[in-house]
Amino acid sequence: MSGLLAAYEKLIASGELRADPDQRRAAERLDALQRELEADAPGGLLGRLFGKEARPARGVYMWGGVGRGKSMLMDLFVQTLAIPDKRRVHFHAFMLEVDALLREEREAETEGPVRRVAKRLAADLRCLAFDEMVVTNTADAAIMARLFTALMVDEGVTVVATSNRPPCDLYKDGLNRSLFVPFIELVEREMDTVPLNGPTDYRLDRLGDLDTWHTPLGDDATAKVREAFFRLTDYAPEDAANVPSCELDLGGGRALHVPKCLKGVAVFSFKRLCGENRGAADYLAIARAFHTVILVGVPRMGPENRNEALRFTKLIDALYEARVKLFVTAEVEPAALYEAGDGAFEFERTVSRLEEMQSADYMALGHSG
Numbered sequence: 510m511s512g513l514l515a516a517y518e519k520l521i522a523s524g525e526l527r528a529d530p531d532q533r534r535a536a537e538r539l540d541a542l543q544r545e546l547e548a549d550a551p552g553g554l555l556g557r558l559f560g561k562e563a564r565p566a567r568g569v570y571m572w573g574g575v576g577r578g579k580s581m582l583m584d585l586f587v588q589t590l591a592i593p594d595k596r597r598v599h600f601h602a603f604m605l606e607v608d609a610l611l612r613e614e615r616e617a618e619t620e621g622p623v624r625r626v627a628k629r630l631a632a633d634l635r636c637l638a639f640d641e642m643v644v645t646n647t648a649d650a651a652i653m654a655r656l657f658t659a660l661m662v663d664e665g666v667t668v669v670a671t672s673n674r675p676p677c678d679l680y681k682d683g684l685n686r687s688l689f690v691p692f693i694e695l696v697e698r699e700m701d702t703v704p705l706n707g708p709t710d711y712r713l714d715r716l717g718d719l720d721t722w723h724t725p726l727g728d729d730a731t732a733k734v735r736e737a738f739f740r741l742t743d744y745a746p747e748d749a750a751n752v753p754s755c756e757l758d759l760g761g762g763r764a765l766h767v768p769k770c771l772k773g774v775a776v777f778s779f780k781r782l783c784g785e786n787r788g789a790a791d792y793l794a795i796a797r798a799f800h801t802v803i804l805v806g807v808p809r810m811g812p813e814n815r816n817e818a819l820r821f822t823k824l825i826d827a828l829y830e831a832r833v834k835l836f837v838t839a840e841v842e843p844a845a846l847y848e849a850g851d852g853a854f855e856f857e858r859t860v861s862r863l864e865e866m867q868s869a870d871y872m873a874l875g876h877s878g
Contacts, residue, residue: 513589514540517582532578535571535705539586539669542569546636546667547591565635565665570642570696572672573705574875579671580640580743580772582705586669587638597638600670601755601770604649606630607656623652627659631666639670641772644680644689645798646758654691661699668700673773673800673876676702681797684760716740721867723838726806730838734803737836741801742771759794773800773876779807783820792824796831800876807839812850819852822859829862832874 517536520526545566571579587597598606607626614622630637637660644650660666672679676696680689696702719737723730735746744751746769755770769776775795782792782804795802810818828835839846843863847856865871 568668568700595636602753631664642670642672650689775799776803792827796827801834810847815851818847
C-alpha cells in the first residue's frame, strides 16, 4: 500500500500525528482522488480505456478552522501524488500570476483574455492544488467564476483547495459579491466539500511555549516573531519563493499591501497600520482576512502620538473581537505603551485586551473573522 493514506497512517503510528476522525475522513477522500488521478494518467488503466477525453476527476474543497491539519494533508497529497503534471501554489501568488497574464493578453488584444489565460495555465497540468483559498480582492472576485470554469470545465484541470471558510462564506460581505456567486456555485457543483473543523487546534502545539509579546525592539525580538511565522506556515518570512505578498481589498477601490501573507498569517509594520490615516473598516478587513497578525515595530507613544494611539486601539479592538492571534515586537510592555496624552485613560482597556490576548485561553479560541 502506498500513497497519501499510507503516509498518513505511518505518521500516526510513529506518534507524529494523533488519530483524528475528521482528518481520517479527509485523508480517505484525498487518497481516493489520488488513485483516480493516477489511474487516469497516461499509461494508467482509465487512460488506456478512454484516452484523454475521459471526464476529469472531481476536485476537493477542504475547509476548517486554524490548525486542523488542512495544510498537512495537502502536503501529503501533493508529495505522494504519482503524476508529473501537478502543481501546488499559494492562492494569493496564483492570482498575482493570473493578473500578470491577463495584462499580457489584453495588451496583445486577444479575444477572451480570461479564457486564453486559463488555457496557458492548464498547459501540461492535470491537478492544481491551492492552500488557503481566501478572496479579499474585488478584481479577483469578479473574474474567478469565468477563470475557474475555463480551468475546470473546459480544460479539465482537477482542483484541490483548502480554506478556513466553507464555499458559501467566501468573499462574505465583499463588494459586488453577486459577481462572485457563480464561482461558489461552480465549487459546489464540480468539487466535493470536505469539512475538517474538529475542536483541536494542532497549530497551538507547534507554537509550544513561544511568547506573543516581545520587547525591547531588536534582533532578539525579531527572531522570536520570525520563529512564530515559521511554526505557523512552515516557511521563513524571508523565503520569497514561498512567502508571497498580497493586496487586501479594503473596499471603495482601496487596497492594503501585505508584505508577507501566507496560510492566513500576515506581517505588518506599526507604521503601515497605525502611522497612516486608517479607520475601523480597514482593521475589520484585516481581522476578517487573517487568523494571525504579526505586528512589528510598536513604539512607546506620548501626547504627540495621540492619532497613532487611537488607531492602535481600533486595530486591537478589531483583532480581539475576531479572535485573531497577535504576535508583536514592541519598544515596551503593553502597560507602558501610552501612559500620557489624550485618551490615555481609555487606552487602559486596550492594555487589558493585549494582556488577555497573550493568555492560553485566548490563544485556544478559534478565529471568528
